[in-house]
Amino acid sequence: MSKKITLYAYSIENEDISRPYSDFAQKFHEKLSTTKTIRQRYYEVNTETKEVDVLSKSVCMEGNIVYGALMRVIPSKEMPGLPEDYLDKEEISFSELEGAGVNNGKMSCKDLYYFILDNKHVVTTIPNSRISRFRAFVNHFLGTDLSGNLYRFSIMITQPENILLQDLTKIEFAGVNHSIESSNQQKSVGTQVLGIAKEMLHSLLGETDIQPLLDKKILTANLVVKFTDKGKKKMNEDEVKRAMSAVITNLSENEDVKFLTKDNKRIKAGETILIHSIDVDEVDNGLLNEIDLKGQMQAYLKEIVNLGL
Numbered sequence: 001m002s003k004k005i006t007l008y009a010y011s012i013e014n015e016d017i018s019r020p021y022s023d024f025a026q027k028f029h030e031k032l033s034t035t036k037t038i039r040q041r042y043y044e045v046n047t048e049t050k051e052v053d054v055l056s057k058s059v060c061m062e063g064n065i066v067y068g069a070l071m072r073v074i075p076s077k078e079m080p081g082l083p084e085d086y087l088d089k090e091e092i093s094f095s096e097l098e099g100a101g102v103n104n105g106k107m108s109c110k111d112l113y114y115f116i117l118d119n120k121h122v123v124t125t126i127p128n129s130r131i132s133r134f135r136a137f138v139n140h141f142l143g144t145d146l147s148g149n150l151y152r153f154s155i156m157i158t159q160p161e162n163i164l165l166q167d168l169t170k171i172e173f174a175g176v177n178h179s180i181e182s183s184n185q186q187k188s189v190g191t192q193v194l195g196i197a198k199e200m201l202h203s204l205l206g207e208t209d210i211q212p213l214l215d216k217k218i219l220t221a222n223l224v225v226k227f228t229d230k231g232k233k234k235m236n237e238d239e240v241k242r243a244m245s246a247v248i249t250n251l252s253e254n255e256d257v258k259f260l261t262k263d264n265k266r267i268k269a270g271e272t273i274l275i276h277s278i279d280v281d282e283v284d285n286g287l288l289n290e291i292d293l294k295g296q297m298q299a300y301l302k303e304i305v306n307l308g309l
Helices: 024-034 094-096 128-142 189-205 211-215 231-234 237-248 289-305
Strands: 002-014 042-044 051-059 063-072 109-117 121-124 151-155 167-176 221-226 256-261 266-268 274-282
Touching: 002 128, 002 289, 024 051, 024 063, 024 109, 024 128, 042 128, 051 128, 051 289, 063 128, 063 289, 094 109, 109 128, 109 289, 121 231, 128 151, 151 237, 167 237, 211 256, 237 256, 274 289
Parallel strands: none
Antiparallel strands: 002 121, 002 151, 002 274, 042 051, 051 063, 063 109, 109 121, 167 221, 167 256, 256 266
């Protein structure tokens, strides 16, 4: 039996713009060499719920490459935290966690994601709507959340079929309702975007009560952002991709954001994301064969590097 898995590719950026290179994988290697146990590799997401993100598996490979797994763990009433003997382990598996009960009380693994990275790229099973979770964990783990030189991860873009990126003229936001996670707050960016458009519609129509029409979706209010002709002349293809990535990263798959071309063709944002589907062997308990998964993720990372992306 095999299971189809979608891999997402991200480019790595650092807010310290004085450095012309990334040392991300190197720092990850160094941190892993000084943190040997789960106790040193987990991050409390919320002090009230006690949910934690755990680097449950990590492998340092040749060429400054790191493979790993990230778990989101939810405590139960019977088990409000990871047991001490688990905190002292170097790795924990999904099966171990689900069986770590006292009187049948178990902790739950809410999510399990895999990643492989080098200095410039991350290939992962984490979709762009949840990459902020990985970003928060990584910056906490490396201590860059304290220095302010945060690492960021931008979804990689592929050129849609029969469309030139230079022909894009507008970005249309419609039906976006989205929150971006951070370590200490949530900002409903999409709601603010639609709010601006609706406020403008209200102001144009004066005292007319259009809210019932908006609620029934008889009318809709979209926000359109234009690429300026002057700005586009200065942009090469990589810069256009970065602008698109800035819009798409953190959007969920069902959010209605489209790119418009000069001849008014509409391309859904999701159609521009660089993704790769693989078939991974499943073991008897329904979990993935991690050796097979790691090999295929490593091959895809190598493919991205060889293409010069």
